[in-house]
Amino acid sequence: MTSITPPAAPTSVELMDQLAQTAAAYYRNFATAAAARGLTLMQGKMLSLLRRPMPMRSLADLLACDASNVTGIIDRLEARGLVRREADPADRRIKRVTLTEEGERTVQEIRAELLTTLSGLDDLGEQDRRTFQRLLTGIFPAGAA
Template sequence: MTEPTVLPAAATPDRLMDQLARAAAAYYRQFAAMAAESGLTLMQGKTLSLLREPKSMRSLAELLACDASNITGIVDRLETRGLVRREVSPADRRIKNVLLTEEGEQAVRRIRARVSAGLTGLERLSAEERSSLQDLLDRVFPDAAG
């Protein structure tokens, strides 16, 4: 007697949202653990990782979906540790931009390297599969593309 073929569940939008939520939770658990190894909270690590280029305090608050007063506290603590600095925006002197220091750049590189080492699934994908995944994510989340 042959065993019945079990077909995978349909990839409905609800199932995909659930899977994306589980994937994001797994990523942030790994990220939080690696940030903690550097003596940072999850939000401090996320803030550092967003600073590939200078960002205003307001844009950081928007990207992190939190109140501007929370960002002030996070940036204050990162600045005290020498990981970021503030400078006046050349476009508008009323705006303060936040920039990584050399120490901050090193901290981000360490966290990313440790997270990447723990998430081996992406390395198992071919270059073509990673490109397809990137394209799909860009289509599903166009505001996060880039």
């Protein structure tokens, strides 16, 4: 009787490389979905982050870019009617960015298109979804990203 030795678990470096390849594929698909709506990758990412009104400084932090870059992106999105700026009720000096109805529709379209390229997510059962979420959270704990 021969025993079959299971393959060695991937190393952290191998997992990191696979994660990088997965992220690159995701953002290629995201860029394609955004471009189909006349948006750059960064404009699409900005829209997708606006699940609630958010200060421009917070957007810059999330996107890991300079606040002046965010201003330019917001200017272009606002000109297209996808976002609007409003003063923060607690501090009028702070400008919050919020999606317009058209912006919300655009985000929904991008997400719907992405789900067609990530059809494997739909194939996951409830337990696998929980496991996947736990693994992602373990790799990228809140506040660490």
